[in-house]
Amino acid sequence: MVSALVLAFLTAGTFTPQTALAEPAESGVPAESPILGLRDLGANSTIAFYGAQGTETLTIPVPQGLVPAELTAIVEIPINLQAGMLTATQGERTISRVPLPLGDRVPVVIPLDGVSVVDNAVTLILRSYLVPLEGYCLDPTNPLRLTDSAIRYDGAEIPPATVADFLPPILRKLTIFIPAQPLYVESEAAGRLATAVVARYGKQNTEIVVSPLADGQAGPAEPSAPMERQIVIREGPEVAVALRAADGVPSLLISGPPDQLINQARLLSSDVSRLAVSSRAVVGPLKTVPQLPADMTTIRQLGQPGVNATALNPQVSIGLDQTRLGRSVQNVRVHLRGTYTPLPTTIGGSVVVAINGETIDQWPVDSAGVIDRWVDIPDGLMQRYTNLGVAINISGNTGRCGEFQPITLTIDGDSPVQTSRADPPLTAGFQSMPQALMPRIEVGLGEDAFADTRRAVSILVGLQRMSALPIDIAVMPLQQAIDSPNPALLISSGGWSDQRIELPVSADDSGELTVADADGGTDATTLTLDPEQRFGSLQTVFDGRRTLLIATSNGAPEQLDALLGWLDADPVRWTRLTGTAVLAPTGRDPVTFGAVVPQQSDTPGAGGDGLPYWWFGAGIVALVAAGAGLIWRRTRRKGAERST
Known part of the structure; x- marks a missing residue:
């Protein structure tokens, strides 16, 4: 009809x-x-x-x-x-x-x-x-x-007249201005603001830019374009979050002494901001750390109020997001509670629970149409984000064009989810990010405070795009973060010299690369490059007590910047990172080390098609393809060497 x-x-x-x-x-x-x-x-x-x-x-x-x-x-x-x-x-x-x-x-x-x-x-x-x-x-x-x-x-977009209206529903670009020689508190405020904005706008993938203020410059020289905003962060005696008058879209000034600047920066990400219906506001103390779920939670508390589907073979997906749990987890169990339409005796069927097409549990349907069953998630199938699929598969005569009455499958939002902390993380390397760094990431900056702040913000934005919860940070000197027992992002753009922390791929001044645990064991492989090649890298390390993300190079900070620029160009590249290290050699595509199987990503400079993520043999050799010589040797690290 x-x-x-x-x-x-x-x-x-x-x-x-x-x-x-x-x-x-x-x-x-x-x-x-x-x-x-x-x-x-x-x-x-x-x-x-x-x-x-x-x-x-x-x-x-x-x-x-x-x-x-x-x-x-x-x-x-x-x-x-x-x-x-x-x-x-x-x-x-x-x-x-x-x-x-x-x-x-x-x-x-x-x-x-x-x-x-x-x-x-x-x-x-x-x-x-x-x-x-x-x-x-x-x-x-x-x-x-x-x-x-x-x-x-x-x-045409109407420029904001109050602090509450400063951030628009659509934000394509945010430029954060900080002094050319920022204090750690100014760098932290910039990082917190950047991650808060990314968390707020989610898949809009707002572009975040950090720019320096010249000496004596109070703010940006030009107003921002529509659907773009500019924010100035500056330490000073005046405590305020205030619009700066301008023709067109005004910029926003966030200022205050060191003990209050961070709190003022939190205003824009707080519900209190909706009450800031004036051009200037000062906020009192705000909560800093998100409340994380306990060992026992529900799929509703993980962001899904319940899932349902109606079809001949209905299927639903339950997202198990480790970033929403705020930690790396293991021993995950889900108590599936729900219902499905009872089937007539002429139709057979079963309930199938699967992850990535791999069935982990199944049982026959019954006349009650009730689901009440604990399902154990194998540790080997847990990733940063794991889709747990539940389906009703039926067999029998369903009529022409599937005219049999469709089945409704519902999984309740109060279905419990039980987890325990995984230490070390089950998924090593980039797939353990950012959950292995949560709930608070300590950020260590090197001597070039502004450049390292910009690099740290770029990395934090990439991590935040993968996280369902806002990321909390604390900025400090590099050595303080290295000595800390807490998870950290370490920015050492010129090179890595701390022998207590062994990188997956390290380089010395002679052009020799040392690749740790190249065969998944205790052996290390060395690779001598002739002529010497420069590269920037992001590398992940678990040092026995905490997870570290290290941004460095072998004397080529510009190559680290090129790597971060490549990652920023397409947010999907962050989610596709695998293995324990990604390296960007001069004049060549970035390569990854430590991936179990080859991965495909996008190539920069060609519209984003076809960059191969090679395994160790191809990836590391790519660093020296343009070189004149290549010398391998296998070494066994002694226990004393590992302890230095």
């Missing part, structure tokens, strides 16, 4: 009174109308609709002064499709109704005229209605897709 109605609607060629099918965004769109991809808004740029009737919820952030005008996308239709329709509704109102173009990758425009903006956002329900060719069925695994989705806005 529904298919007949949809087909009749499309054949008649009628539209709702609210809107008509619009032309593509290129025609008649003012040049100043901002167009932002859904990925820039923190959402997936591809919207998928499964089955004959699909539904997706889309939340669009809206800066003050702007209003969403239309949703544009490229349509990828499923096979065996005769006709289709897309609708956009808000509450009980139909905003637009658009027939589905049936060509190959054809653009579509969904007008959004008349949407209501609530709390700087618009929430829409998008629905698809599809009619298959006569005699065919829609493939449940081949959805209708809207790719390259974007929102065009009308209007």
Whole structure:
């Protein structure tokens, strides 16, 4: 019946009174109308609709002064499709109704005229209605897709007039200004502010830039562009968070003496900031450390209020995020509690629990339709983020086109999750980051305070993008952080000389590399480079009591900066890092050491396609491919050498 109605609607060629099918965004769109991809808004740029009737919820952030005008996308239709329709509704109102173009990758425009903006956002329900060719069925695994989705806005952003409104719903870039010779407290405030902003905007992937203030310079010389902001952090006797008057978008000044500056910097990430409805505010003491879950928690406390799915073979995914737990964990157990639609006697089925396609538990369905079972997660399958899949697999005659009544599977949010701390982490190297450094990361800076602050902020931003919880930091001199018993990020851009901490890959002045535990045992391998090669690196170490992340080079700080710039260029590169070290040799692509299997990533300077993450043999040799000589030798480290 529904298919007949949809087909009749499309054949008649009628539209709702609210809107008509619009032309593509290129025609008649003012040049100043901002167009932002859904990925820039923190959402997936591809919207998928499964089955004959699909539904997706889309939340669009809206800066003050702007209003969403239309949703544009490229349509990828499923096979065996005769006709289709897309609708956009808000509450009980139909905003637009658009027939589905049936060509190959054809653009579509969904007008959004008349949407209501609530709390700087618009929430829409998008629905698809599809009619298959006569005699065919829609493939449940081949959805209708809207790719390259974007929102065009009308209007112009209104500059903020109060501290509460300073950070907009969409923030594409934040520039943090600190003195050219910052104090440790100013560096810490910059790091805290950067991670707080990244945590707030999440998948918008806001660009964070740290810039120096010249002598006598009070603030930025030019106002920021729309959807960009500038913040000045400066130690001084005046305690305040205040807007600085400017033509266009004002900058924000955060100031105070050393014992109060950090607290003022916390204001923007606090709920108290919503009450700062003036151009100047001073905040009292604020909480510094996030409250972490206990050994026994629930999936609701881990960010999922419950999961459900309705289909012939429904499946749901439960995210076990170690960054949300705030530590590296082991011995993970999940008490699955939920329900599913009882099956008739003519249909058989089973409940299957799996991770990455590997079944870890299963049992037959029963007439009660109740799930109440403890599931143990093998330690070897735990990663930084582990998806625990639960599915109902059925067998039997389900009718033509799967006309058997679909099954609803629900896992309750109060399902307990039991964990214990893993020390050392189960997943070594970059896959243990940032959870192995939490809840507080001590940041050690070298002698070049500004350059090392910028490097530390770049790394902290990368770690924060992978974390569900805000990262807490404390900035101090490099040697103090080395001597501390706590997890730390150590910035030693010119080279590493502390013999108490053995790097996975180290270099000396003669051009010889020492590769620790190259075969997974106690042997070390040396590699002499002729001519000597320079490289920057990020390396992970567990020294027997804590996890360290060390940013260094063999006398080439500019190569460390090149490595961090490459990682910053695409946030996905941080999540894909594996192994214990990533090295950036001069004039060559970054390579990783310690990965179990080869990994693929993106290449810089070519739009982000095809950078290989090689294993030790190819990766380290790549450092010397341009060199004239190569000398290997195998050495056995003595116990006395390891103790030095």
